[in-house]
Amino acid sequence: MITVERLCKRFGGLVAVNDVSLTIQSGKITGLIGPNGAGKSTLFNLIAGRYQPTSGRVLLDGADITGMPPHELFARGLLRTFQIAHEFSTLTVRENLMVVAPRHPGERLFNVWLRPGLVRQFDHEIRQKADEVLEFLKLDHIAHLPAGNISGGQKKLLELGRTMMAEPKIVFLDEVGAGVNRTLLYEIGDAIIRLNKERGYTFCLVEHDMDFIAQLCDPVIVMAGGAVMAEGTVAEVKSNQDVIEAYLGHGPKQKRQVK
Ligand SMILES: Nc1ncnc2c1ncn2[C@@H]1O[C@H](COP(=O)(O)OP(=O)(O)O)[C@@H](O)[C@H]1O
Ligand SMILES: [Mg+2]
Known part of the structure; x- marks a missing residue:
């Protein structure tokens, strides 16, 4: 459904998303995980029209939607959730x-x-x-x-x-479970699963809770240092040595963080 081709986003000297290519398949709940500062939110913002990429393309069902504003993406069925405005x-x-x-x-x-x-x-x-x-x-x-x-x-x-x-056809959820208690987190998870199974919504979600990811997502895409480092089932990425090291913080990506 979504094809990302060689997407890059620079903020001044910092490369937040570095040459990312991936696909999000229709009918699936794809998880996007990775340490803080990996570029997950930036990637979402590039796909959902909030940021213009420095280079690269985003396709929705084969149509070029690169840099399209959120209201046009909304009309095409690509949505991301936002906090309820004040x-x-x-x-x-x-x-x-x-x-x-x-x-x-x-x-x-x-x-x-x-x-x-x-x-x-x-x-x-x-x-x-x-x-x-x-x-x-x-x-x-x-x-x-x-x-x-x-x-x-x-x-x-x-x-x-x-x-x-x-x-919508596809919904992007960035840390929907942040600050939510476990009971409600699982209610949200249940709603996502039902929307996927009963209504055919495709989801892509960023979440830190690995149990939640394991329950909902297949496949899982792992980002670190602005790049995709692994993709597969939860079990597959969990046993991937690069992924383990990225989470333990040994990779070079830690140095890039500007905080
Ligand atoms: N608007 C921005 N301006 C400058 N730097 C940014 C901006 N948004 C994100 N970054 C930087 O880009 C990198 C990736 O951030 P982000 O996409 O938020 O990571 P994640 O969501 O994986 O934690 C970080 O180093 C962050 O500080
Ligand atoms: Mg984020």
């Missing part, structure tokens, strides 16, 4: 879903303009869709609460729910 914290959980624009407005929106009588029906459909998403994620009991008042883990589920409103 100004949305007073909206309810349900409203936070309803404000996500549908991905295929085309004919329906055209109808809305030409036949204003359909507007109400359109709103009704969006509300129904939001309620369906809430039920899927087992958030229906907090639908009426302001998003600012729910727990950190519930916010992560809501972020996932926002992508569901757009019926």
Whole structure:
């Protein structure tokens, strides 16, 4: 589904992503792991349109999407989750879903303009869709609460729910489990697995919790020092000597870190 060809990103003198080529296959949950500063978030940001690459290409189903802005990628079904913006914290959980624009407005929106009588029906459909998403994620009991008042883990589920409103093809999740307790982390994991199995979503996710990665991801891609160093099943990469050394911090990549 996604093909990354020789992607590079420099920040001044620092090469954050260095000649990365990889593919993300449709229908899979691909894990992206690696030590801090490996370039994982930068790679996500390059694919999801937040950064322009210094060089290289990104293809989505064969179409060149290199450097395309996030709203165009959204229209093509490529989404990454973002934290609920501060100004949305007073909206309810349900409203936070309803404000996500549908991905295929085309004919329906055209109808809305030409036949204003359909507007109400359109709103009704969006509300129904939001309620369906809430039920899927087992958030229906907090639908009426302001998003600012729910727990950190519930916010992560809501972020996932926002992508569901757009019926994405592929979703990028960067450390969705950061700061989330284990019970909720596994609820998030369960939702990801169900979205993958039941709805056919493709996922690519960065996560530090290796048990979580092992439960969800096949394959796993390991990055270190801005480059891909291994790819395979969790068992395969765990027994890879280069990977072990990268995590223990013996590689040359540690020196590059600017912190
Ligand atoms: N916007 C930026 N400007 C300058 N350097 C950056 C920027 N974003 C990331 N970096 C640097 O690029 C390297 C890779 O960072 P990042 O992609 O965030 O790694 P990871 O997500 O794997 O921890 C790090 O050395 C980081 O400091
Ligand atoms: Mg990161």
